[in-house]
Amino acid sequence: xxxxxxxxxxxxxxxxxxxxxxxxxxxxxxxxxxxxxxxxxxxxxxxxxxxxxxxxxxxxxxxxxxxxxxxxxxxxxxxxxxxxxxxxxxxxxxx
Amino acid sequence: xxxxxxxxxxxxxxxxxxxxxxxxxxxxxxxxxxxxxxxxxxxxxxxxxxxxxxxxxxxxxxxxxxxxxxxxxxxxxxxxxxxxxxxxxxxxxxxxxxxxxxxxxxxxxxxxxxxxxxxxxxxxxxxxxxxxxxxxxxxxxxxxxxxxxxxxxxxxxxxxxxxxxxxxxxxxxxxxxxxxxxxxxxxxxxxxxxxxxxxxxxxxxxxxxxxxxxxxxxxxxxxxxxxxxxxx
Numbered sequence: 001x002x003x004x005x006x007x008x009x010x011x012x013x014x015x016x017x018x019x020x021x022x023x024x025x026x027x028x029x030x031x032x033x034x035x036x037x038x039x040x041x042x043x044x045x046x047x048x049x050x051x052x053x054x055x056x057x058x059x060x061x062x063x064x065x066x067x068x069x070x071x072x073x074x075x076x077x078x079x080x081x082x083x084x085x086x087x088x089x090x091x092x093x094x095x
Numbered sequence: 096x097x098x099x100x101x102x103x104x105x106x107x108x109x110x111x112x113x114x115x116x117x118x119x120x121x122x123x124x125x126x127x128x129x130x131x132x133x134x135x136x137x138x139x140x141x142x143x144x145x146x147x148x149x150x151x152x153x154x155x156x157x158x159x160x161x162x163x164x165x166x167x168x169x170x171x172x173x174x175x176x177x178x179x180x181x182x183x184x185x186x187x188x189x190x191x192x193x194x195x196x197x198x199x200x201x202x203x204x205x206x207x208x209x210x211x212x213x214x215x216x217x218x219x220x221x222x223x224x225x226x227x228x229x230x231x232x233x234x235x236x237x238x239x240x241x242x243x244x245x246x247x248x249x250x251x252x253x254x255x256x257x258x259x260x261x262x263x264x265x266x267x268x269x270x271x272x273x274x275x276x277x278x279x280x281x282x283x284x285x286x287x288x289x290x291x292x293x294x295x296x297x298x299x300x301x302x303x304x305x306x307x308x309x310x311x312x313x314x315x316x317x318x319x320x321x322x323x324x325x326x327x
Contacts, residue, residue, distance in 0.1 A: 001138045004164050008155065009145035011172035015179040016204050020197045023186040031318060036184050038317030039310065040213035041280045043181065044270045045287025046309045047206055048263060050295055055259040062260065069264035073271035079211075080114045086264035087121075091257035 056090055065090040108224040112231025115207045118265045119235045121258030122149050124250055127243020129156050136244050143240035147233060148175050148205065173303030180310060181209035188213075188220050196222040203229035207262060210269050279320045287313030 028036070052066050053059040068089045072082045123143065130139040133156055146152055151171045158167045182204045186197050200222065208229050215224070243250075250258075274281035290309035294300050 001134055002141065004155075004167065005138060005142050005145055007164065007168045008142070008151075008171050011168050012146050012148060012151065012175045012178075013202055015172070015176045016182050017198055017201045018179060019183040019186040020194065020201045023183060023197075024190045024194075028187070033187075034321060035314055035318050036187060038280075038283050038314040039180060039184055040210060041270065041273055041283040041317065042287040042310045042313035043177075043206065043213075044210060044266050045284030045313055046291045046306055047210070048266050048270070048284070049288035050292050052263050055263050057256055062263070065260040066263060066267055069260075069267040070271055073268045074275075078110075079265070079268050080110060080117065082268040083114055083118055083261050083264045086260050087254075087258050090260045091253060094253060094257060 108227040112228040115232035116235030118261040123239035124243030128247035140241045143237045283317040286316040
């Protein structure tokens with residue numbers, strides 16, 4: 001098992017650290033910089049859906065929790081309390 | 096102490112780290128609980144220290160009894176290779192920092208640590224700030240994996256289940272402020288959701304590939320929206 005974990009470490013670390021070796025040597029064209037700046041938002045979308053449907057017991061709870069988190073964000077509640085508040089909210093609606 | 100934190104501008108990075116950590120806590124505890132019947136405490140903790148990837152670690156537990164080592168390593172590689180794209184941006188944003196500092200930060204890139212720091216304004220793009228956020232999140236993951244293994248029963252089942260929303264709430268809370276700035280960020284995110292939704296129902300597409308392809312395509316939508324002049 002420990003050996004397997006070492007191989008898993010290698011498989012995981014290689015993609016994480018690879019960019020560190022060459023990124024600074026590149027001078028990226030304008031469009032690629034623009035593209036790169038959209039990656040976080042693209043990633044957020046990909047990470048939210050469809051995972052949200054299996055986040056908690058039933059898809060509908062996940063969606064309600066997501067709406068609650070979105071409302072808190074619109075109210076400019078600090079990040080920490082949005083996360084905490086959403087857990088409490090989902091706990092309450094599951095009761 | 097408080098003065099030093101303020102002086103270095105570390106208050107926000109610490110809060111960000113704690114926020115990710117709080118999202119990680121229930122997931123890490125759940126990982127510990129799931130691992131307990133399968134592997135030792137040492138291996139559980141070691142995996143969290145060395146792999147540091149929630150979904151991939153659950154995948155390992157799931158595959159342990161049915162798949163060979165090579166298949167497990169390959170599946171984890173594919174699932175985690177999305178970090179390449181994220182680490183690429185972290186390294187680009189911090190290209191003024193030394194190689195060794197970027198190397199250290201890169202090894203702690205996760206979906207969450209990337210998402211939280213990705214929108215940092217240029218003045219905030221400094222090694223200490225990223226490092227503080229990244230290391231706090233990492234420590235939560237490692238420590239609570241072990242805690243979950245040893246004492247997983249202190250969290251009631253319904254709390255553990257409800258906590259499943261935590262990381263999604265985090266992602267949504269990161270997305271909404273961007274959408275307030277410009278709706279095009281919302282369009283990019285929604286296209287990411289659609290691409291991922293479509294790719295994940297197609298059989299034979301490994302989930303790791305689905306994530307990367309959806310991410311790369313959705314970001315391309317952003318460039319197209321800019322080209323079409325939606326930003327004006």
